[in-house]
Amino acid sequence: MSEQKYLSVTALTKYIKYKFDHDDHLKHVLLKGEVSNFKRHSRGHFYLTLKDDQSQISAIMFAGNASKVKFTPEDGMSILVEGYISVFEASGQYQIYINKMTEDGLGNLHVAFEQLKKKLSSEGLFEQSHKKDIPRFPSAIGVLTSPTGAAVRDIIHIVNRRFPLSRIIVYPTLVQGEYAKDDIVKNIQLANKQKLVDVLIVGRGGGSIEDLWAFNEESVARAIYDSLLPIISSVGHETDFTISDFVADLRAPTPSGAAELAVPSQTEMLSYIERLKAGATTNMRRLHQEKRNGFNKTMASYVFESPERLIEAKSRKFDYLLDKLMLLSPVKRLEQSEKDLQKTTKALQEYYVNILRQKEYRYQMMLKELAGNSPLNIMQKGYSMVKKEGVIIKSVEDLAVGDLLSVVMKDGTLSTKVMTKRKDDKHGKNENI
Amino acid sequence: MEKTKTFEQSLAELEEIVKALESGDIDLDMAVKKYQKGMELSKRCHTLLKDAEEVIVKMMKDEELVDLESE
Numbered sequence: 001m002s003e004q005k006y007l008s009v010t011a012l013t014k015y016i017k018y019k020f021d022h023d024d025h026l027k028h029v030l031l032k033g034e035v036s037n038f039k040r041h042s043r044g045h046f047y048l049t050l051k052d053d054q055s056q057i058s059a060i061m062f063a064g065n066a067s068k069v070k071f072t073p074e075d076g077m078s079i080l081v082e083g084y085i086s087v088f089e090a091s092g093q094y095q096i097y098i099n100k101m102t103e104d105g106l107g108n109l110h111v112a113f114e115q116l117k118k119k120l121s122s123e124g125l126f127e128q129s130h131k132k133d134i135p136r137f138p139s140a141i142g143v144l145t146s147p148t149g150a151a152v153r154d155i156i157h158i159v160n161r162r163f164p165l166s167r168i169i170v171y172p173t174l175v176q177g178e179y180a181k182d183d184i185v186k187n188i189q190l191a192n193k194q195k196l197v198d199v200l201i202v203g204r205g206g207g208s209i210e211d212l213w214a215f216n217e218e219s220v221a222r223a224i225y226d227s228l229l230p231i232i233s234s235v236g237h238e239t240d241f242t243i244s245d246f247v248a249d250l251r252a253p254t255p256s257g258a259a260e261l262a263v264p265s266q267t268e269m270l271s272y273i274e275r276l277k278a279g280a281t282t283n284m285r286r287l288h289q290e291k292r293n294g295f296n297k298t299m300a301s302y303v304f305e306s307p308e309r310l311i312e313a314k315s316r317k318f319d320y321l322l323d324k325l326m327l328l329s330p331v332k333r334l335e336q337s338e339k340d341l342q343k344t345t346k347a348l349q350e351y352y353v354n355i356l357r358q359k360e361y362r363y364q365m366m367l368k369e370l371a372g373n374s375p376l377n378i379m380q381k382g383y384s385m386v387k388k389e390g391v392i393i394k395s396v397e398d399l400a401v402g403d404l405l406s407v408v409m410k411d412g413t414l415s416t417k418v419m420t421k422r423k424d425d426k427h428g429k430n431e432n433i
Numbered sequence: 434m435e436k437t438k439t440f441e442q443s444l445a446e447l448e449e450i451v452k453a454l455e456s457g458d459i460d461l462d463m464a465v466k467k468y469q470k471g472m473e474l475s476k477r478c479h480t481l482l483k484d485a486e487e488v489i490v491k492m493m494k495d496e497e498l499v500d501l502e503s504e
Contacts, residue, residue: 136444137441139439139441147501156490164485164487165440165481167489168488169490170490170491170492187493190493190496266485273482276448276475279451279455280450280454280472280475283451283454284465284468286457287454287459287461291461
């Protein structure tokens with residue numbers, strides 16, 4: 001039974017594998033090492049050993065992951081891998097199962113890139129506010145690139161097609177390799193000193209990250225930042241961004257793109273000029289019409305239409321004052337008095353005539369009445385009038401017998417003497433005389 | 434008109450003129466002058482563009498301008 005105390009190799013190996021597989025640290029491992037014993041299996045797997053000065057570890061990368069590796073690992077190459085540690089039971093060997101593999105140098109570049117990007121960003125080198133405007137119509141474009149590459153040909157071609165009015169000055173520049181960064185910096189500074197161009201295109205065609213590396217150098221970034229000439233960067237492919245792209249005033253995806261950004265299209269410009277010309281004409285017409293309208297309006301003013309209206313108000317006032325003056329004038333008053341006098345006189349006359357007429361009328365009336373009552377009239381009827389010493393006698397009492405009387409008849413007078421007298425109780429008119 | 438004026442200067446001036454005429458806040462005689470100038474400028478811009486057949490390419494070599502050697 002003591003045999004049962006002994007584990008089988010398999011059991012132990014399974015146990016060890018279990019331990020490895022359940023260790024959190026070993027599930028995800030980032031490892032740096034040198035390649036040795038590299039073998040690419042016909043089925044696509046990578047077999048290799050990773051080592052450093054003192055240790056080594058077996059490594060395997062299955063075909064699925066291995067196919068994504070962009071470089072060919074070689075013995076002696078320093079690489080960075082990502083994977084997990086497990087045990088290959090058949091050989092009892094622990095090894096790293098690699099998921100991702102990159103070249104170590106490149107890894108350093110990435111780190112350097114990120115670090116520099118962060119540093120320059122925090123310094124404000126990428127600030128939008130610092131970016132200069134690209135001139136709309138550069139009379140000359142400076143191109144900092146290799147004089148023999150495709151990039152310069154593309155740029156010349158595009159500028160030629162779009163806006164041949166611009167000149168191009170090529171600054172032959174190393175854009176790759178050890179001396180590239182210094183050459184780029186030197187030429188940016190030279191172009192700024194010479195001031196022969198309005199805008200600079202700095203760049204090169206596509207390549208590996210190492211090929212483009214000069215454009216990730218701090219000195220280049222700072223030279224671009226310090227440039228007084230606006231800079232369009234165009235480095236590599238559309239998707240590759242370099243530090244230079246972040247610092248530049250404008251980033252173009254390709255050299256052709258940079259040329260398109262640097263110059264306007266001639267066709268567009270021609271139609272733009274035509275629009276401006278038409279605009280000038282339209283505006284001029286409108287302006288002219290406005291001025292004319294203004295002039296017509298002015299001319300239509302009553303000042304010109306009926307100038308007399310200008311003095312109308314004054315004239316009216318004058319008339320008013322004149323009337324008033326006339327009213328107040330002594331002559332006027334005299335006239336008025338005269339008129340009044342005439343009126344009064346006339347009234348008086350009328351009044352007088354009226355009174356006269358009235359009087360006359362009354363006189364006539366009285367005359368008529370008088371005529372009716374005249375003793376002569378009565379005498380006509382046969383009555384007589386008795387007078388004594390010229391006085392008309394109305395009563396017998398006024399007479400005494402013997403008195404001499406005059407009897408006046410209608411056609412003459414006779415004298416008589418009172419013979420008798422008698423007083424009647426009842427008296428009648430024609431009685432007793 | 435000065436023939437030394439660049440395309441950009443001419444165009445900028447033309448744009449200014451259009452703007453000035455657009456604003457209407459300008460004397461008529463000045464407007465007429467500006468308009469005439471504008472017409473000249475547009476003609477000049479047009480000519481400059483049309484006449485530019487091919488871009489002149491130079492290379493900076495030892496701080497001297499030389500023709501770009503074609504490969």
